[in-house]
Amino acid sequence: MVTFGDAQPDIPAPLQEPVRRTFTSWAKSDMTAFSADVDAALARSTSRDTERMAKDLEDAVREADRRHCPKGIVRRPKVHWSPEIEGAVARTMAAQRALDNATDEERSDARAALQLRRTQAADLINKETSAKFRSSMNDMSPTDGRSWNVLRSIRSQQG
Secondary structure (H helix, E strand, O other), X not given: OOOOOOOOOOOOHHHOOOOOOEEXXXXXXXXXXXXXXXXXXXXXXXXXXXXXXXXXXXXXXXXHHXXXXXXXXXXXXXXXXXXXXXXXXXXXXXXXXXXXXXXXXXXXXXXXXXHHHHHHHHHHHHHHHHHHHHHHHHOOOOOOHHHHHHHHHHHHHHX
């Protein structure tokens, strides 16, 4: 494995890409097949050189990991999502279920209640999103590359 010690790229910190965190779902991994693949790969290796044997082992483990251990990414939560929004969405879903189960006489009242819940949830989401956006805009600085990326994104959507 090649390492570069303390060498840092010449890219200013704000322009570096954020690191995506991955995880392995060990509960879903097929460790029997993993072990079998590593054993088979090592049995095929005929080298007696220590460095080559270590490289063969590393390659076998990487390949078995790729084939038998499912990966995922850590999803970042919606920054504007709050317990109030969660409650509004739950009330909207409950109103939708009430409309689905309503009789013909109850249908118009259930439809009006659903429309009210949808409007309330949408208003709350828009309010929270706007507040977070305003807050992030206030935190921007002209020396931060992410600030310019946001502005470019907004301008490209305008036409």
